[in-house]
Amino acid sequence: MARTKAPNPEVRRRILDVSLDLFATKGFAATGVQEIVTKAGVTKGALYHYFKSKDEILFEIYGKVFGRELDSLQRIVAEGQDPERTLRAIIVDLVVHTADSTRESAVFARGGHAESPHWQAMQEQWRRYQEGFRQVIRDGQESGVFAAKASPEVVSWSVFGFTNSMHTWYRPEGRKSPAAIGDELADLVLTGLQS
Amino acid sequence: MARTKAPNPEVRRRILDVSLDLFATKGFAATGVQEIVTKAGVTKGALYHYFKSKDEILFEIYGKVFGRELDSLQRIVAEGQDPERTLRAIIVDLVVHTADSTRESAVFARGGHAESPHWQAMQEQWRRYQEGFRQVIRDGQESGVFAAKASPEVVSWSVFGFTNSMHTWYRPEGRKSPAAIGDELADLVLTGLQS
DNA sequence: GTAGGCATACCAACCGGTCGGCATTGACTT
DNA sequence: AAGTCAATGCCGACCGGTTGGTATGCCTAC
Known part of the structure; x- marks a missing residue:
């Protein structure tokens, strides 16, 4: 009709x-x-x-980023590689993906709108991503591949903090490719986790 | 009068x-x-x-944080300890100080006001802090204490990213003290820098 | 003809900021 | 010791402009 x-x-x-x-x-x-x-x-x-509102525009922006990110993590974990390879793949993927959506991550970094249900749903997805990330580290620690002394929380926040701040310094025209940056970060973290 | x-x-x-x-x-x-x-x-x-304006309130808030932070770094460097001890002291100090001013760092993380001269002055101070931090890493690399493969930029951004995101997860009533958190981060980074 | 895409005109609420004025004060005069 | 004066702390009504959002209807494609 x-x-x-x-x-x-x-x-x-x-x-x-x-x-x-x-x-x-x-x-x-x-x-x-x-x-x-x-x-x-x-x-x-x-x-x-x-x-229907200015807010809805904001949440449509948020939505796109997180769905993909969570999928990506689960796909990498499902490959069942050893913890070192898995963690490296996650970190590189996260850095590459963030570099690819600097504007979105800048919007996310500013935060806000704590009261909206949309926002809380977002936070929940983000929390699940963190949990997935930390589980990889815990698995590695239990199997003895990673040192036990570093807490998964601190490790994860140094990685997430890194990506959350990328929008302030990363420029696509810079010398290093996102993949190279991700590899460097993975080197740092993986060496830091050595037992 | x-x-x-x-x-x-x-x-x-x-x-x-x-x-x-x-x-x-x-x-x-x-x-x-x-x-x-x-x-x-x-x-x-x-x-x-x-x-005189709403902006002035904002900049008074910014001002307090950065002055102290830069002083702190210079004081630690001036002590002339070996790179490992120096870097650890800087990281712990930064984490402790950030934990002590989570509200200020939340305001800073949201950013904004790119046009104001006050803001640019702030950014300049922040840039100098970063530069001081990286110089410590470079010194350690030149003297062979730190591995050369990690770039000072990536290392510094993982630390700064960590502190810049602290306001999203750090709670004073939590189990770990800021000093303990700072030490853990320092462990991770220093191990990561081992040659 | 009719339903939906979109423009236009419009709204009340609120924005950061100003301004005239009054109350309070301590120094100075008497 | 009492009175005068000028400077300041602070009040709150008010300003023009802008805010997010809406009501209405033209226009077009079917």
Whole structure:
């Protein structure tokens, strides 16, 4: 029954892209809806046609990142390699993926909106990712491959802290490739875990 | 000459303290001046009597943290111990100090205000801190105490990333003391740097 | 003809910031 | 010791501008 003018996916995409830019640069609260639509070359009507609120734009941005990341971790773990190889693969993957989405991670790093249910769902996914990461370390420690003295929490936070801060210094045009950076970080962590 | 009513330092302190709380929790842009004064139990008149703008409150918060941190690093380096002891002392000091000012570091982590000259001055101080930190690593590498393969940049970002993300997970009532956490991180990094 | 894509005009609430004024003070005069 | 004066701490009503969000209807494709 719905014969209608075709929706323009380009419009929606542009709103998301411009929002991502602005949120990453100036922050969510400091970005105005008017600013988004002006830069995107659309109108408020269009924006509120595709999104029910400014918040919804933010959560759509969040959503994309975490789903992929969790999948990636589970896939690597499922390969069943030894802990060292597994941990290295996770770290490299995380760094590469983060380098590939610096704007998203900048938005995430700024945080905010602690009250929204969307935000809490996000946090839950992120918590599961952390847990998966730490489990790899624990497995390695139990099998004696990794030294037991380093706590999985401290190790994981040095890695997550690294990636969470990448958006402040990583530049795609820099000398080192994301994979090379990831390998270096993995070297550091794996050597640090040696028993 | 000064016939005047005495200023009330308590008022100023409360404004700063409440601002710090709100900026850390909701972010700078999302916090209204009205909200600050209401929570602090003062009026806008009082706030704008002590500060010329909302921004000035923010920069007063930033200022306190970085001054101390840079001093601390220089003092430790000046002691002239071997690279391992020096690096450990710097890391522990940084973690302890960050744990002691989680609200400030949450505000800093959210960033923002890239255009202000105050902000750029801040960034410059922060850059000098990083440089000092890396120099310690380079010295250790040149003297053969540290392995040469890890780049000082990656090492420093894993430490700074760690501290920059502490505000998301560190709780004073937790089991481990900040000094113990700092030691663990230092263990990880120093082992990772072993040649 | 009719349903949905999107523009436009508009809203109340709120934003950071200002300003005239009053109360309080200590120094100075008497 | 009492009174005067000027400077300051602080109040709160008010400002123009902007905020996120909406109501309405034109236009187009079927």
